[in-house]
Amino acid sequence: MTKRVLLIVSGGIAAYKALELVRLLRRRGIAVRAVLTESAKQFVTPLSLGVLTEDHVYGDMFDLKEEREIGHIQLSRQADLVVVAPATANILARMANGIADDLATTLLLATDKPVLAVPAMNVRMWHHRATQRNLETLRGDGVHIMEPASGAMACGEYGKGRLPEPEEIVVEIERLLALPLPVDPLMGQPDFEGDTLPLDGKHILVTAGPTHEPIDPVRYIANRSSGKQGFAIAAAAARAGARVTLVAGPVQLPTPAGVDRVDVETAREMLAAVEAALPADAAIMVAAVADWRAADTADQKIKKDGSGQPAPLALTENPDILATLGHHAQRPRLLIGFAAETQAVADHALAKLAKKGADWIVANDVSGDVMGGDSNTVQIVSAAGIDRWPPMFKHQVANALIQKVADALSAQPD
Template sequence: MTPRILLIISGGIAAYKSLELVRLLRKRGMTVRAVLTQSAQQFVTPLSLGVLTENPVFTDLFNLKDEQEIGHIQLSRQADLVVIAPATANILAKMANGIADDLATTLLLATDKPVLAVPAMNVRMWHHRATQRNLERLHADGVHIMTPDDGAMACGEFGTGRLPEPDAIVTEIERLLAMSKSGDPLDGQPDFSPPPFGSSLSRTPHNVLDKLEPNGVSLRGKHILITAGPTHEPIDPVRYIANRSSGKQGFAIAAAAAQAGARVTLVAGPVHLPTPQGITRIDVETAREMLVAVESALPADVAIMVAAVADWRTADAADQKLKKDGSGQPAPLTLVENPDILATLGHHAQRPTLLIGFAAETQKIAEHAQAKLARKGADWIVANDVSGDVMGGDANAVQIVTAFGIDAWPVMPKDQVAQKLIEKVADALSPHAD
């Protein structure tokens, strides 16, 4: 049967991308019915969408054909998937609080189908505590949420909040529909009470969750805070102190945690890696910025500090490029110690239940990790030998150092290290764990 998409377009500047999204969905053989909020009509017109969808476009709760037959209920259920793209902060807030004051929000409250929200908004709006609180509630209610892209915005600011590109949205839609095609009942009623906001992937029956989460591992309801990559400590406007960390291991762990159903916050140093699906990413540059971002993300159930944070920074970074003076002597640099993020969390008032640090060592790997475990107040230290090509490479061999001993793992791809670590985290958080 032809996949049926109900596309709700809310009123942000990114609404213009909905036209390309419709074109791609139709090209892939899907039927699309579109709903425009009043604000969205300031950016795209019903005529344009009608031409592309080859279906009527709905804008008014009280103008639906045969409303005496409760047309908005029928419209909300004659679809395989309900997609909100773009989903503004305003419509997300209404969804989270059960407000139904127009056609779009009434449809969302009336639907019994899976819901995919694709947020797009200003970076400060995205990181605002009210928005994050609403997203957390929607996730718990069963709404599947894509993470916005990073980049320049129409308002001139830069950061997280851009609508993902239409082809990425289509890929996610096809993934959800493919699961349904393979026999996973995306539109079936979940086995829990009270009924969900919408029968989406995050609140589907247990047999579906086992297929969604690798090896049956579940971290649903848990907030996992992860740091990744290096930090750059400026010397002057063109030079900085850094290390060779690529961020690959931290990003792999973030992806594995999200796949296990956790709400993931990833604080990333300067790296050029795509954001894993389903996480909140915060980009920073320096160790001090990373500490602020980490503390702002608390509370968390688990913190996994993978980032290779620079131990030192210059006491006074120059505001102009340092030049040679002809003496043959290098410019004097005074270094001061950076804040210790892991140790700060180890003694924090909001210390996570499980605190995991990473130790990049070149000699006496286990011994240094054991000393670090006690000194920093961590529960586990993941120690690895970086004397070879681990930093920037695709494989890793780690030792998990705890107060109870050392668990040495063989060399394996970093995504497998990530999966195995997340399995260990889930086991530690299990109510049956010792």
């Protein structure tokens, strides 16, 4: 049966992300009906939302036609979940105090369905005592609150208050809707809800994101990585009952529920955090660790001298975290590496498998839009051969991989 979401878009700069959120929900087979506040219409047009939802977009409390055919009471109760994204400080305050002065807040006061609020606002507004007091009230009222992300803001400030990425919001929506994750039938159904959790009692170590290797106070060397795949794997492992340690490079992603997160910046810091987390039953090394770092880091910004010649930059090799674990005294029972390749994907992965001492290499072709995108196509390379998986969303890859990890660990003696 098709699940239905009533999406309320309030008037913040992040409102434009509602379009991508609708697109992702529709791709997952979830029906979306949208409501725009008056201020939201300054950022997103009813036409654009209507095209994506393939439905009328609501906003006028006193549209008699809407009241006759739908009615705000019916509209508030025909959905399985009401989502407010972005939820500004203003609408959160009105929700917390039971104010119903427009269609959006009237729907929220009239609904008998679960409500998810996804805040997005200036960092100072987020930390203001009034906002935090309103959030506490809403949580007490049973409203689900998704933590905002940290990062640069449109106003020029930096901190907590950014709207989480649409992919992250979709995962939370799916959890609240209790929908099984949409996995290709060939991959089975890696949904870990229920009494039996396949990784219960296991410790899973995951690395994710890039590392930043400083050249001077304002420049660094890095590999491209959004961290989305690693974070999805950590989340899937936690849902499967594992104790999860996530060692994360510099990314702006919310910590998955039930996951212990350690933030690092450089490859050497990541290696130290990984070794400190041992022993582990399985280690899944997803991070895009920079291969090199500056041999000498400048204390001050390196300035151009006007000669037209680049400043000399001596590089030294970073530690190989996967290879270190492959030959470690506390080597995990199952060691999995990732290989981002642009050509001869399987061949490079096979070479890496032998060189690093890993059990599996998850190889993916990053020549397209994998970096930063929400889908991936991987091959699992092991001594037993190559298992080619169809294109999937990253959370699907994560769930299928964790199911495979659980099967492998259960087949091994403790």
